[in-house]
Amino acid sequence: MIEFVVIGLVVLFASCMQGSIGFGLGMIASPLLVIVRPDLVPATIILLAINISIAAFLRERRLVDWSVVLWASIGRIPGIVAATIAVATFSHTGLSLTLATAVLIGVAFTLVGWKPAPSRPNMMIAGAASGLFGTSTGIGGPPIALIMRSADGSTARATISAYFVVGSVLSLTGLAVGGQLSLTHLLYAAGWAPFMVVGILLSGFVIKRASTPVLQALAAGISVLGALIVIGQALLG
Incomplete structure (x- = not known):
């Protein structure tokens, strides 16, 4: 129960970050989950993330850049195929190191000043x-966040959220086909859903009161710490 509540509180905080800056749930919560319950990664995180994305999308749906959603979703399909194969074949250590790498790459994307044309x-x-x-x-937010960096903050949040509604459905479909989505994932996602809801509600207040760069720096720092712990645990294990 203590383990469940601790992970739930991390989900709450990460959900607040996700609702505030458009990404963060995977980068913050996945490192802890892959250490404590690796069998729940990645499906449980994706199940939680899709609900956050739906809520954020409904809140700012009029600002979505649908061309980004369309072309990024088309590009997502080959990535899903490769990832489904990886999840089915990687060892725990391989999955942990892949996750930590994804976190560090994601943090690098949030810190660099590069703004690629959309x-x-x-x-x-x-x-x-x-x-x-x-x-x-x-952890799929940073590449899309990088593409949306030149957009207005509200437009970026809305577009990233809309993309993840579509992208999460595609990813879950791929995992289900590959046998990597089970009732256990659904039950744990449902159990942590109340923490996620509180985080989403808090994000509405955070957006109005906190600077986006400050929130990004906070999420980046926590994510790097989590990634380093995952790497250490994987190598020592």
């Missing part, structure tokens, strides 16, 4: 990277 090729490449890492580890 062209169709770039959107499809970002979608492929998002599909690969998002389906294998639950």
